[in-house]
Amino acid sequence: MANVAGGPASQSGPAAAAEDAARPRRASLPDGRALLERALSLREGSIIVVTILTAVYFSANTSSFFTAANFETLLPYFAPLAILGAGEVFVMILGEIDLSIGAMYLFAPFVFYKLATAGIPLVPSVILALLCCMVVGLVNGFFTAIVGINSFVTTLGMLFTFEGLALIISHGQPVATPGAAVHQTTQQVTHVVNGVHVTLPETVNHISTFAKVFGAGTYSELIWAIVIVLVLQTVLTFTRWGLYTVSIGSNKLGAGEAGVRVRSIMIRNFMLCSLMGGFVGILEAVRAQSVQPDPAGANEILFLAIASAVIGGTLLAGGSGTVVGALIGALFLGILKDGLVLQGVNANYLLFYTGLAIILAASVSVYVTRVRRGRGIG
Amino acid sequence: MADPAIEPQKVVPPTSAPDDVLRVEHIAKRFGPVTALRDVNLHLKKGEVLGLLGDNGAGKSTLIKIICGFQRADSGKMFVRGEPYEPRSVDEGRTRGIETVYQDLALIDELSVYHNMFLRRERVHRPIPLLANRQMKHEARAALDEIGINIPRIDVAVARLSGGQRQAIAVARTVNSDADIILLDEPLAAMGAKEGAMILDLVARLKAEGRVSIIMILHNYVHVLEACDRVSMIQDGVIALDKPTAETSVDELTEIVVNEYKRARQAAQAEEARVRAGEPGAQ
Numbered sequence: 001m002a003n004v005a006g007g008p009a010s011q012s013g014p015a016a017a018a019e020d021a022a023r024p025r026r027a028s029l030p031d032g033r034a035l036l037e038r039a040l041s042l043r044e045g046s047i048i049v050v051t052i053l054t055a056v057y058f059s060a061n062t063s064s065f066f067t068a069a070n071f072e073t074l075l076p077y078f079a080p081l082a083i084l085g086a087g088e089v090f091v092m093i094l095g096e097i098d099l100s101i102g103a104m105y106l107f108a109p110f111v112f113y114k115l116a117t118a119g120i121p122l123v124p125s126v127i128l129a130l131l132c133c134m135v136v137g138l139v140n141g142f143f144t145a146i147v148g149i150n151s152f153v154t155t156l157g158m159l160f161t162f163e164g165l166a167l168i169i170s171h172g173q174p175v176a177t178p179g180a181a182v183h184q185t186t187q188q189v190t191h192v193v194n195g196v197h198v199t200l201p202e203t204v205n206h207i208s209t210f211a212k213v214f215g216a217g218t219y220s221e222l223i224w225a226i227v228i229v230l231v232l233q234t235v236l237t238f239t240r241w242g243l244y245t246v247s248i249g250s251n252k253l254g255a256g257e258a259g260v261r262v263r264s265i266m267i268r269n270f271m272l273c274s275l276m277g278g279f280v281g282i283l284e285a286v287r288a289q290s291v292q293p294d295p296a297g298a299n300e301i302l303f304l305a306i307a308s309a310v311i312g313g314t315l316l317a318g319g320s321g322t323v324v325g326a327l328i329g330a331l332f333l334g335i336l337k338d339g340l341v342l343q344g345v346n347a348n349y350l351l352f353y354t355g356l357a358i359i360l361a362a363s364v365s366v367y368v369t370r371v372r373r374g375r376g377i378g
Numbered sequence: 379m380a381d382p383a384i385e386p387q388k389v390v391p392p393t394s395a396p397d398d399v400l401r402v403e404h405i406a407k408r409f410g411p412v413t414a415l416r417d418v419n420l421h422l423k424k425g426e427v428l429g430l431l432g433d434n435g436a437g438k439s440t441l442i443k444i445i446c447g448f449q450r451a452d453s454g455k456m457f458v459r460g461e462p463y464e465p466r467s468v469d470e471g472r473t474r475g476i477e478t479v480y481q482d483l484a485l486i487d488e489l490s491v492y493h494n495m496f497l498r499r500e501r502v503h504r505p506i507p508l509l510a511n512r513q514m515k516h517e518a519r520a521a522l523d524e525i526g527i528n529i530p531r532i533d534v535a536v537a538r539l540s541g542g543q544r545q546a547i548a549v550a551r552t553v554n555s556d557a558d559i560i561l562l563d564e565p566l567a568a569m570g571a572k573e574g575a576m577i578l579d580l581v582a583r584l585k586a587e588g589r590v591s592i593i594m595i596l597h598n599y600v601h602v603l604e605a606c607d608r609v610s611m612i613q614d615g616v617i618a619l620d621k622p623t624a625e626t627s628v629d630e631l632t633e634i635v636v637n638e639y640k641r642a643r644q645a646a647q648a649e650e651a652r653v654r655a656g657e658p659g660a661q
């Protein structure tokens with residue numbers, strides 16, 4: 001738990017006084033030092049350092065990495081992963097896993113397409129498609145929390161089922177994303193060149209407001225990612241829902257004995273995770289202007305999202321994790337891919353290096369966590 | 379055949395007193411083929427400390443979990459202050475004023491001391507229900523000070539605390555609530571003598587205040603006689619003894635248990651003899 005606020009000011013009573021007397025060195029330290037210590041001991045601390053080092057390395061070795069244009073290239077690499085990772089963190093903290101987000105990523109845009117082409121307005125179509133995803137999450141949660149099937153098995157089954165269903169309803173054919181088409185018009189634009197007015201025809205792209213909001217705008221996915229990550233991190237750290245999520249992952253029986261509604265929270269988290277999967281699918285479909293019936297691509301996104309959460313310090317065993325960590329994990333993967341491409345690494349080596357980097361980053365994260373715990377004991 | 383020295387098992391029938399806060403009648407509970415409770419009758423008077431005794435596996439913890447609402451009985455009735463009480467959840471038990479310290483403590487290792495102390499009773503801000511951490515820290519510190527438990531830092535994860543400290547926090551969490559019926563499942567299990575004495579002092583203080591009624595599972599008969607007003611002993615899924623502590627002694631309690639062992643041995647021997655007798659015939 002990253003408890004940001006606090007400090008000795010809120011303590012009172014004889015025990016607190018005795019505590020101050022017992023540890024005078026600590027009590028007399030300025031707040032800045034405590035703050036620094038806190039930042040270093042953050043769960044995300046290690047991956048922040050690794051990410052910055054990676055960025056510095058690519059900035060030094062390629063001239064084009066540290067540029068505004070490249071930042072825009074980088075965005076679609078990591079923003080979708082950050083959103084998917086954020087949802088996955090809520091399930092992973094429970095000690096469960098959701099593989100079906102890959103299927104939601106594939107399935108939701110096709111549902112959206114079917115609804116929108118059936119005459120339902122765009123935004124309601126998006127909402128209905130996302131509701132379908134939440135129903136899938138409900139089913140995941142039901143089989144995991146109530147029937148008692150391992151979530152790996154449940155969601156693996158749902159992954160295949162709904163990727164299959166996406167292929168069935170799409171007949172395996174790509175479709176144009178509704179509302180995402182770019183209209184081009186030609187305008188006469190007048191320039192002043194050497195004091196002479198020159199009028200030339202120019203092509204102007206028109207993107208609908210819907211498309212700009214739902215993924216096609218340059219910063220649309222980034223803004224969604226940041227907003228979702230901030231909201232979900234707040235939920236995780238500062239609400240009962242988050243507290244109960246951590247409780248279930250840490251001590252499921254104990255949480256139940258204390259009165260936490262374990263099944264309800266588990267189902268809720270699976271629904272959230274599926275929702276994120278479907279939402280990213282729609283954002284990406286709008287951005288790409290087309291929906292591809294490509295389960296392989298969806299599966300790769302799924303595994304990268306889980307990798308983001310793990311690199312960001314969320315334990316597969318449950319009980320511990322952060323949403324912000326998943327964002328930074330996603331950023332790390334994005335920088336790595338982008339940097340390797342800019343460095344001109346042979347495309348065949350890309351996956352190889354990514355794999356090694358995931359293991360390295362996760363090892364650093366685990367090592368730092370262990371050191372942090374070791375220091376804390378006693 | 380039966381050894382005349384071995385007393386047969388007694389079964390305490392349902393009893394009640396006008397100032398009962400809790401009454402448990404004919405409670406039974408099975409887990410598959412295992413019968414944990416057969417027919418349990420129990421009552422708890424206002425302000426009373428009832429010691430619940432019994433061998434390992436006798437069903438003490440099961441009874442506690444049924445009373446608090448974590449598990450449901452197969453049959454039987456319960457009453458809180460005369461009103462029928464059929465809890466379907468721990469929350470429901472809590473709204474009727476029942477709080478529990480479980481044998482496994484139900485602490486969340488990853489959460490801080492104060493979050494554990496307020497688990498399921500969190501203080502939140504209005505109108506946006508974010509956790510009021512500062513308030514909870516403050517109240518948790520005050521509660522621990524009042525009880526006299528020394529926990530140096532309340533914003534650390536409980537995983538870092540010793541067994542005794544963890545137990546103390548679990549007890550403090552319960553005592554600090556609004557509950558007027560408190561169930562303590564082996565509150566002294568992980569404690570040293572000093573911490574154990576502190577918990578017993580706390581129970582004595584609560585008894586003196588007279589606001590809460592307590593059911594406490596204990597193993598040490600000396601502790602039972604010191605801390606409790608009355609003892610109930612579970613044997614073989616029924617309450618076999620129900621007496622004020624003033625009218626009983628360590629010797630009597632021990633003898634009941636010795637008798638239980640004798641009966642069990644006799645039953646085992648009879649079973650063995652029957653199997654042996656049956657063997658030649660079977661061939």
